[in-house]
Amino acid sequence: MMKKGQEEIVGFIMVVVLVVVILLIFLGLNIRSGDNPILQDSVKARQFLESSMEFTTDCAIGYIPAYARIGEVIRECSRGGRCVDGRSSCEVLNTSISGLVDAGFNIGEDNPIKGFRFRSYYSSNSSNSEEDIIELSRGQCNNSLTGSEYLIPAFPGRIVTSVELCS
């Protein structure tokens, strides 16, 4: 037979345990979402990628004036190709992407977009392997990510280009 005081202590402990369990659940959820930020599809990022892929660079491939678009330069960079003037296609890609992102988005600590990540990689259909072509990032990336992907066919696989905007 329990005394009244003991009953109250048991009740109090149960309430404390309940509170602690609920707090732990929230904490766990927060930590998990911190480890794996969820990438939400962004219309703006998709528009940016689609339009950027059509951007004509100053890298002529084969002959002048066959100036390649970003999509073609990415493909050329994955093959280790060079422009007619001798520059590396990856170098041109790097410069062009930096310029496009800087001009397209106001990235900075005081702006809504704190950072960005641009990645292009070759993905083989058969081996599920990924080979990086270009990776650029700038600023700070917290949990909130929005972005989009653009696919370029490159037999026997594909080139996946993604842009992630961090807020």
Next chain:
Amino acid sequence: MKNYLVSCSKGQMKVQQMAFVLVALVIFFVIIGLFFLSISLSSLKNSAQEIREKDVLESIKRVTSIPEFAWTIDDCASCIDMDKAMAFKGRASYVGFWDYSFFRIEKVYPIESGGECTLYNYPECNTLTLINKSIIPDSKSAFVSLCRYEPEEGYYKCELGKVIIAGEAI
């Protein structure tokens, strides 16, 4: 009389204790509820924002895909023929064609220093304003590719741009 008062105050104490615990529990669950509500509302806001962005994109795509603007050299849904857009500017037959109060095509990259496009400075210019009835702060924009023929070297060149529209028709 004294015994009655003592037992009554003990009972009151018990009731008070229980009431405090109940109030604390209610406050706790209300906070939890508010937390969930804020999370669900923020996701609702995100989806509303996404739908609005998609709507804007659709209306801008509708505008840019008309034959007067469409880039037909290759298959590109996000491309605008800047030469056509330039020819479109100031055409009297197209006055009142759209219900927009503001319509501007802006070059984003590479940035030129020419300002507004005219027949004299094109293509070394930055913006092409087609409608400018009033500037509404709630204007919408979408990235596009601005393509044109480069006559000096004889190739087709595309640059990154933006279409900015405002008005009740959006």
